[in-house]
Amino acid sequence: xxxxxxxxxxxxxxxxxxxxxxxxxxxxxxxxxxxxxxxxxxxxxxxxxxxxxxxxxxxxxxxxxxxxxxxxxxxxxxxxxxxxxxxxxxxxxxxxxxxxxxxxxxxxxxxxxxxxxxxxxxxxxxxxxxxxxxxxxxxxxxxxxxxxxxxxxxxxxxxxxxxxxxxxxxxxxxxxxxxxxxxxxxxxxxxxxxxxxxxxxxxxxxxxxxxxxxxxxxxxxxxxxxxxxxxxxxxxxxxxxxxxxxxxxxxxxx
Amino acid sequence: xxxxxxxxxxxxxxxxxxxxxxxxxxxxxxxxxxxxxxxxxxxxxxxxxxxxxxxxxxxxxxxxxxxxxxxxxxxxxxxxxxxxxxxxxxxxxxxxxxxxxxxxxxxxxxxxxxxxxxxxxxxxxxxxxxxxxxxxxxxxxxxxxxxxxxxxxxxxxxxxxxxxxxxxxxxxxxxxxxxxxxxxxxxxxxxxxxxxxxxxxxxxxxxxxxxxxxxxxxxxxxxxxxxxxxxxxxxxxxxxxxxxxxxxxxxxxxxxxxxxxxxxxxxxxxx
Numbered sequence: 001x002x003x004x005x006x007x008x009x010x011x012x013x014x015x016x017x018x019x020x021x022x023x024x025x026x027x028x029x030x031x032x033x034x035x036x037x038x039x040x041x042x043x044x045x046x047x048x049x050x051x052x053x054x055x056x057x058x059x060x061x062x063x064x065x066x067x068x069x070x071x072x073x074x075x076x077x078x079x080x081x082x083x084x085x086x087x088x089x090x091x092x093x094x095x096x097x098x099x100x101x102x103x104x105x106x107x108x109x110x111x112x113x114x115x116x117x118x119x120x121x122x123x124x125x126x127x128x129x130x131x132x133x134x135x136x137x138x139x140x141x142x143x144x145x146x147x148x149x150x151x152x153x154x155x156x157x158x159x160x161x162x163x164x165x166x167x168x169x170x171x172x173x174x175x176x177x178x179x180x181x182x183x184x185x186x187x188x189x190x191x192x193x194x195x196x197x198x199x200x201x202x203x204x205x206x207x208x209x210x211x212x213x214x215x216x217x218x219x220x221x222x223x224x225x226x227x228x229x230x231x232x233x234x235x236x237x238x239x240x241x242x243x244x245x246x247x248x249x250x251x252x253x254x
Numbered sequence: 255x256x257x258x259x260x261x262x263x264x265x266x267x268x269x270x271x272x273x274x275x276x277x278x279x280x281x282x283x284x285x286x287x288x289x290x291x292x293x294x295x296x297x298x299x300x301x302x303x304x305x306x307x308x309x310x311x312x313x314x315x316x317x318x319x320x321x322x323x324x325x326x327x328x329x330x331x332x333x334x335x336x337x338x339x340x341x342x343x344x345x346x347x348x349x350x351x352x353x354x355x356x357x358x359x360x361x362x363x364x365x366x367x368x369x370x371x372x373x374x375x376x377x378x379x380x381x382x383x384x385x386x387x388x389x390x391x392x393x394x395x396x397x398x399x400x401x402x403x404x405x406x407x408x409x410x411x412x413x414x415x416x417x418x419x420x421x422x423x424x425x426x427x428x429x430x431x432x433x434x435x436x437x438x439x440x441x442x443x444x445x446x447x448x449x450x451x452x453x454x455x456x457x458x459x460x461x462x463x464x465x466x467x468x469x470x471x472x473x474x475x476x477x478x479x480x481x482x483x484x485x486x487x488x489x490x491x492x493x494x495x496x497x498x499x500x501x502x503x504x505x506x507x508x509x510x511x512x513x514x515x516x517x518x519x520x521x522x523x524x525x
Contacts, residue, residue: 089522
């Protein structure tokens, strides 16, 4: 089980220049194993930047991030991006294997298993260009789970898809997560999606600070049609609207 | 009555289908290529009929057959192909190495950019004069001319290809800690393949010019040398026969080897 610890993390772009802008400010939280955590907030509040810093794609300005696994081995990360990011010149199966540590038969079998879980086992030899956007994103999800990550990062993976495809994929993600129980940090601007999927929701406010850390204690699997899910979604949405109003009031008058 | 109407309807559909099939054939790429060849052939016939100093197709074929009979074709062609092959191979290897460096490093780009631009702007004829002065008659001069003419095209294409490798895919590879060897094999090389192929295609066509010019001015054998032999002898039929031979060779090489190799490299895009 992996533990992700983020301590007083800050990020400033264009540091030392007149265009310097702080996007994350004093972010601290901890994510323990087998938890599904969503980070929500309005556009530009630093959600994706936070995920990129956790993944190591971007440097942070100050603070500390630690990802530890129980067995003492370096923790393994998976990442599902907004767009699928598949190699267009490699087949679906070759894309699955591209990110694997080893190319053994066990790993191939695991990749096939996850491909089967997202319903694409028959498309293993297809090129990504032969698949729809939703199918490509399913490959991206299967690829991330197939590396058996200690921590899985997901950056608005359904934001580019139509509502029906996104709903299907959310249900599929819940099923896979229920079977694999990976630690997930999921970035989204969609509160409805966050409530449906998460054990915890961290709300970021404009300026990159944590506004609230909400625990979602609802039985799984969750469906949007469930009245308790819908009630909680409305409640969280109301809190976000309240945060937005307070942020607008706090803005200096020009 | 209804059977007659059905028969008439069926035959109308058949006529429409057959007309549309013919229209498709006539407006296809293949038909356009055949039309271009025929137009050129007709133009050649007309020009040779009007101007006495332009040999016609029949005379050219006769001279070509004579050259075959004399045993001049295979030996000279083999010499040229050897020089051309070595020059293009060297240009490809050096071009890929320098192009990758230019694509990856800002410092390398700053270092190589001006020499490459100078190389691009010097025509093959100048290189052929220079190499004949430097290396005299023999294999070295056409090989170096081919190399110098072709290498800037490979460099510039490869550098552009390396710079164009998707940032998103590079970030994805970093996130998953994909080993460098696998990144080169599965990400960089396929991304650059199209640019390498385009660069080599340019290099082949431009290098062919280079080798022929170097042989023309400083060769003691080869296709360029043989074309000049007939030119100096004021026998335009012989000269044109060699022109047809080397133009035909480059067209066939491009169409049946390079074009197919490029299509193969991009088959994922057409899938």
